[in-house]
């Protein structure tokens with residue numbers, strides 16, 4: 001059975017001291033996680049070493065960066081390479097978040113290079129995809145998401161795909177309080193799984209975790225995570241308070 005994952009994405013929030021306290025509170029009240037359930041803290045770069053030190057002795061809990069550069073090293077002032085993350089004990093990196101696509105002009109071709117850089121450094125990739133409201137209103141979201149996957153991750157080998165988690169995040173649901181309905185999430189996740197099956201075969205398709213992101217909170221997480229193709233969530237705002245995040249983690253533990 002594929003993994004269920006609840007990954008927090010703190011975005012550009014919290015000081016290191018605040019982040020340290022949040023991780024501590026979550027770990028203190030963390031429910032028991034079976035090997036098929038995973039919790040990830042996606043922190044700003046500055047927090048990563050602290051979060052790695054705090055979580056290193058807790059099974060099935062890991063740390064993700066929110067970005068990495070597409071080159072392994074070089075004269076790229078202000079950037080962080082995937083190898084640096086790996087050497088610091090970080091296990092995963094979020095690539096292709098819609099906020100980076102929008103504010104940092106990251107397109108599918110650049111994201112493909114970032115995915116390659118992350119996998120070359122033995123990082124697990126949480127690859128984000130998802131459509132804008134215009135695309136949803138035009139009912140072309142399936143083709144749009146399929147193109148994102150095609151152009152950024154479908155050059156990978158089957159072996160590499162085993163190191164990728166997909167996060168479907170409809171842009172119109174991010175930070176808006178307007179969650180995709182469980183049916184909308186399930187429809188898209190089933191579509192993504194179908195596309196994966198066509199490209200990589202049934203086994204890889206069934207093994208790949210597909211997370212939902214966009215105004216997911218404790219009150220709707222059980223319904224979302226009960227969908228057969230929704231394998232957890234990538235959580236923004238509700239990952240910033242221990243009680244909210246723990247509520248979503250409990251939802252994961254209570255489903256499947």
Ligand SMILES: O=C[C@H](O)COP(=O)(O)O
Pocket residue numbers: 009097169173174175176177213214215216234235236237238
């Ligand atoms: O990466 C997380 C997503 O952007 C969701 O953010 P949100 O939970 O604040 O809507």
